[in-house]
Amino acid sequence: MTPLGWISVALTSLLVVVTLGAYGYYRSLDSGIPREKIEVGPSRPPETGALNVLLVGSDSRDGNNQRYGATTINAGERTDTIMLLHISPNRDKATMISFPRDTMVQIPSCPGKNGAVLPGRLDLINSAFNEGGINCTIKTLESLTNIKINHFAKVDFTGFKGIVDALGGIEICVPQAVNDPLAKLVLSPGKHVVKGEQALGYVRTRKSLGDGSDLSRIKRQQFFLNQVMKKATDGGLLTDPVKLNAFLQAATKAVTVDQGLTLDRMLEIAESVQGLTQNELSGITVPVEDYPKDKNRVQFSEPAARNFFENVRNDTEVTVAPSPGKSAAPKVERGQVRLQVLNATGESGKALQVAQELAEQGFAVTQVGDAPTTDTTAIRYAKKDAANGPAYAETVAARLSKEKKTPTEGKVRPLKTQPYEAKTAAKAPDDPIIQLVIGKDWPGVRVESVISSSLKDKVVDSKTNPCK
Template identity: 65%
Template sequence: MSVTTACVLVAASLTGYFYYRALDERIKREDVDAGLGTDRPPETGALNVLLIGSDSREGNNKRYGAKSQGLGERSDTLMMLHISPDRDKAIVISFPRDAMVSMPQCDRPGGGVIAAGLRQINSAFNDGGAACAIKTIEAVTDIHINHFVKVDFTGFKGIVDNIGGIEICLPKGVDDPKAKFVLGPGKHVVNGEQALGYVRTRYKLGDGSDLSRIQRQQVFVSKVLEKVTDGGLLTEPDKLDGFLKAATSAVTVDRGLTLSRMLDIATSVKGLTAKELKGITVPVEAYPADKNRVQFKEPEARQFFDRIRDDVEVSTTPTASASAAPKITHEQVRVQVFNGSGEGGRATQVADELTAQGFVVTHVGNVAPTEVTAIRYGKKDAEGAAYAGTVAARLSKDKRTPTAGKIRPLTLEARTPKAQAPTGPVVQLVIGTDWPGVRVASAIPDSLKGKVVDSSTNPCL
């Protein structure tokens, strides 16, 4: 998250190229490409960044456990920042450190390999470094990771200090010597040291579980983004300079996250604010073999990952008449859905998906197999292009340009429309063997909506 917000600020900074170069030289980079292999999930246009919280005790982190020096680093925090292809939504997905997953074979830093097997998810980073963590997350989610960002204790503190602290709220007083966090109940503005204790404490706040701590971390991330984007930092050059220097000094990233790449990302996400950020934890359940561990809950976890992966870019090319017409809502569009894919039941499935998004599907049916998915509207329907374009915008690829022509009298099976069905032009969707899928309206399923953390979440809870 620190690199993402830093990117936004770099893009808005009043300084120039040489300042950017100076910032860039502060960033530590690690080459992970060799450890990832070539069998990876495809890119979809989304931006997925793996955020790793390192508990390294080296250097300035010695005070958090001198006895752990020389023993490497572990990850108690593992999150994936998913920014939609259209760069209009952001989700922070947290992976509980205690989750048992099937870890793929990884290269061991310094030589040798780590055998594939069932392991606790944070052991991927603990034993195999950032490359193994990326490889493991890709294996269990089938989602392509574009970049990684690692932040240690000292770096985290520096970022919080340079934005002037963050307001938190405690439902009760906390005294946790292990996390170095002692604070009374109520609202407080915490500095870097206190903030670190707040996000690290586990057994003295909440129910003592990692899941409770994760939710607290997500609230904190939302508050940091709110402070950075809405707190006036951009208009105060001295504070901005301090924050940028702290952020760039605090992180280790992959070599692909170059200066130019950061500026490209910054430009694409400059409209995002804390209000667009959602936090969600991967659905889990008790792990039968060990009460201190959890496992992904199925099918909920798989469905969640599928929706994240299907949140793909939409870049339809509207016709001139469509661009000039007023926006058409889903509820205004009557759709006939026909299956030419050769896969049984596809028309009904697609009709249900479109209905769930508000479209009025009046008929379904089957047609002879066809390779190319098509969207048709009547040549004489003056508003047809706009209505068809609304359907096209919900498909998962940008190859579907609506076509004006004669609405074919295809085999129809009537569906029960809404009580007051719209009266506008009819649109026909013919599903081919290249069917791209219906773009999900939200990457977070309805079953998980009640577990979302966002800018409206009450931190005092």
């Protein structure tokens, strides 16, 4: 379990509020953090403006971790926890994406820990780390998701306990009595503040809580991390020098990060995420289903997993600047926009797909259809609507991913269109009609949340009640 995926945020948030004279102290702490280089080759997913941090929990039994399994001493390290912390480009939301360790996936060829090249294969997702280390894990996740991983943080058992103890413990709740000798966890029903071995036992135990599955344990880990975030931001840590020093000392001893996560990079991240609290942190597990060949394994559930990863990729920053020399346009609600969606990509079904995505965001889609193939996506309004058409068109443009398409004045003429039943009715019959022509350069619809409505019941956040 890696609650210190937030370590870069926690450490650097402190740098924002300390004086320049204290900077040397934080630099001395930073110099003690072990670092590894990210080396996964040149073919990597594009940047979107989001910050994606891979969090892994190492179960190495070497050094101070020998007490957790003497039989695996000198056997290297494995990971039972793989999370991707996705912070939106606007730095206003954070999502913990968990990958169950029992997931069967296609692992690409990558160097092994012994230097030999590991062939590509179908295997458990955590075998990428077990056999190829952090770089093989990054390469595997990027190949599966097409999401670029910017940084990583790795924590071990002893480091985890030190961090929780430095925070003064974390409040949890269990719905029933727990007696798990293997996890060293004995608890009565109800709320508890756990530290040390109890905290580690809570995030490690599997058979004694929930339904005994890894998926159930993942939800507890996500809840625990949410509580860590709450304690770090609302528990007075930043204003108590003694607690702060203890936390920083424990944190720097607990983690290994990538070489790119320098002190200056941490400061940059911290400045961008000021104000991000527990309320903006949500946890979700990648949609999975039973693996047909082995009931003890799972696989990505399609198309749900593919759609989820696409949402994460489309969580891109869009800046809409007012036109030069013009006053800010009046605010137009999405439900006021009567929208025609035309497919000019040549790809079958594209108009209907985009129409559904925009309708879910509140637009009054009235028609879908086809248009002659074109390379360029366009947003149009009629000449007769020159007065207010731009404001309506800008409302559509603001929801496109990547670079914003500039609305243009011209003919708005349905081409082979079919009626589309709008779930949101336009507020007035004289609202202008906006025509979206989807070209081959279509950037995608910017998502409202990486977690779609169909996955909302699987979310773990600040409202989650662990007592149930």
